[in-house]
Amino acid sequence: MDTMKSILIGLVLLILLSSTALAHKVNLFAYAENDMVYTESYFSDGKKAMDSTVEVFDAKSNKLLLSGKTDNNGEFSFKIPQATGLRIVLTASMGHKNEYLLSEDEVRDAIGIAKLPEKSLPEKTETEKRQAPPEKATQIYDDRLELLMERIVEEKTAPIMKKLLKIEEQMQKPSLQDIIGGLGYIIGLMGIGIYFKYRRKS
Amino acid sequence: MHISEGVLSAPVLVTGVILTIGGVSLGLKKMDYEKIPEVAVLTSAFFVASLIHVPIGPSSAHLVLNGLIGLLLGWSAFPAILVGLGLQALLFQFGGLTSLGVNTFNMAFPAVVSFYLFRVLNRGYNRYAFIFSGFLCGIIGILGGALLVALSLVTTGEAFLTAAKLIVIAHLPIMIIEGVITATAVVSLNKVRPELLTRKVKI
Numbered sequence: 001m002d003t004m005k006s007i008l009i010g011l012v013l014l015i016l017l018s019s020t021a022l023a024h025k026v027n028l029f030a031y032a033e034n035d036m037v038y039t040e041s042y043f044s045d046g047k048k049a050m051d052s053t054v055e056v057f058d059a060k061s062n063k064l065l066l067s068g069k070t071d072n073n074g075e076f077s078f079k080i081p082q083a084t085g086l087r088i089v090l091t092a093s094m095g096h097k098n099e100y101l102l103s104e105d106e107v108r109d110a111i112g113i114a115k116l117p118e119k120s121l122p123e124k125t126e127t128e129k130r131q132a133p134p135e136k137a138t139q140i141y142d143d144r145l146e147l148l149m150e151r152i153v154e155e156k157t158a159p160i161m162k163k164l165l166k167i168e169e170q171m172q173k174p175s176l177q178d179i180i181g182g183l184g185y186i187i188g189l190m191g192i193g194i195y196f197k198y199r200r201k202s
Numbered sequence: 203m204h205i206s207e208g209v210l211s212a213p214v215l216v217t218g219v220i221l222t223i224g225g226v227s228l229g230l231k232k233m234d235y236e237k238i239p240e241v242a243v244l245t246s247a248f249f250v251a252s253l254i255h256v257p258i259g260p261s262s263a264h265l266v267l268n269g270l271i272g273l274l275l276g277w278s279a280f281p282a283i284l285v286g287l288g289l290q291a292l293l294f295q296f297g298g299l300t301s302l303g304v305n306t307f308n309m310a311f312p313a314v315v316s317f318y319l320f321r322v323l324n325r326g327y328n329r330y331a332f333i334f335s336g337f338l339c340g341i342i343g344i345l346g347g348a349l350l351v352a353l354s355l356v357t358t359g360e361a362f363l364t365a366a367k368l369i370v371i372a373h374l375p376i377m378i379i380e381g382v383i384t385a386t387a388v389v390s391l392n393k394v395r396p397e398l399l400t401r402k403v404k405i
Contacts, residue, residue, distance in 0.1 A: 025204070025206075025294070025295060025296050026206075091209070093368060095203075095204075095205035095206060095209045095210075095351060095354070095355055095358075096204075096205075096206050096209075097206040097207070097208055097209050098206065172295070174253060174293060174294040178293040178294060179250060179253070179293075181293060182249050182250075182289040182290075182293050183246050183249065183250070185285075185289055186242055186245050186246050186249065186285060186286075186289070187242065187246075189242065189245075189285060190238055190239060190241075190242035193233070193238045193241075193242075194235065194238050194239075197233075197234070197235040197238060198235060
């Protein structure tokens with residue numbers, strides 16, 4: 001059983017190695033900010049997905065809105081084409097593909113903030129404001145103040161968002177549980193195989 | 203070399219599934235009772251090998267070991283690779299369930315080719331031919347896989363030659379590494395467990 005032993009030791013080594021080295025899948029992340037959508041893409045080993053096609057679809061009607069190619073950092077950004085949910089599809093070389101869904105809320109928020117410098121919210125007219133009782137204290141002062149605060153918060157939380165993206169990226173990686181679970185399945189299948197072949201023989 | 207979900211068209215996916223079903227049923231039929239543990243161990247090796255990434259070359263490539271698996275298992279490489287790829291798709295999200303048929307065939311067919319290649323090259327029981335054929339089987343596994351992936355991608359509009367060139371170049375380092383791994387494995391198996399090999403030599 002020496003070979004079996006050495007193969008098993010090899011497997012354990014492979015598992016240990018695998019915690020640092022990873023493989024074959026392309027990841028795509030996107031976030032909306034200031035009227036723009038920024039996307040980042042990389043293979044799960046950390047290599048950037050360069051010169052890959054990015055296509056943006058309307059999340060509901062599935063209509064192609066725009067497309068482009070990632071730069072040398074695997075990044076691609078575009079102006080928000082419309083205030084709906086966006087489905088962003090990345091096609092990298094060699095049959096790799098992934099997509100990211102940007103929710104309608106996220107897109108709308110990004111547009112709202114970007115429109116601040118010109119004038120206050122266009123959808124709220126003077127009469128509407130008078131009819132509806134103010135829900136928040138800030139609304140009494142000025143809608144502009146509320147938007148300004150939102151913008152400041154957005155700026156301050158940007159690093160946190162970046163961190164969250166990193167965490168999301170970490171979650172995409174195979175965990176030790178996945179690996180051990182997979183090996184368990186294989187051993188289980190081996191048991192089933194032995195069971196059936198054994199009965200047939202005896 | 204896992205092809206993701208939603209890349210290939212339905213005819214390609216269906217062809218892949220049919221070819222894989224054929225290969226797997228043949229492999230299961232040829233799998234003896236005594237062979238099952240060996241198949242399981244090599245399936246495990248295949249399953250975790252995809253996590254070993256080789257950071258050389260222009261793209262992201264990982265170990266496949268299909269040459270070695272095919273050399274040892276013959277047609278039983280089909281069920282082994284099917285299980286390995288299925289678990290990778292479920293647990294690691296590598297590839298996808300709809301493209302499982304195509305991916306299995308792309309990896310398992312070169313494995314079967316290397317099985318026959320190894321038998322043919324070692325007719326003379328020459329020790330150098332033995333080591334060289336191990337090396338060659340490692341290369342054939344990856345090279346054949348790369349060419350089949352390129353062929354599958356032709357239907358998506360990628361021209362075969364450009365796709366093939368890109369994939370083969372990206373996997374050149376892996377090819378050499380797998381060749382060395384397979385040759386080393388064959389030599390050491392020949393020493394300690396010659397009954398696992400269809401052909402053995404005195405070294």
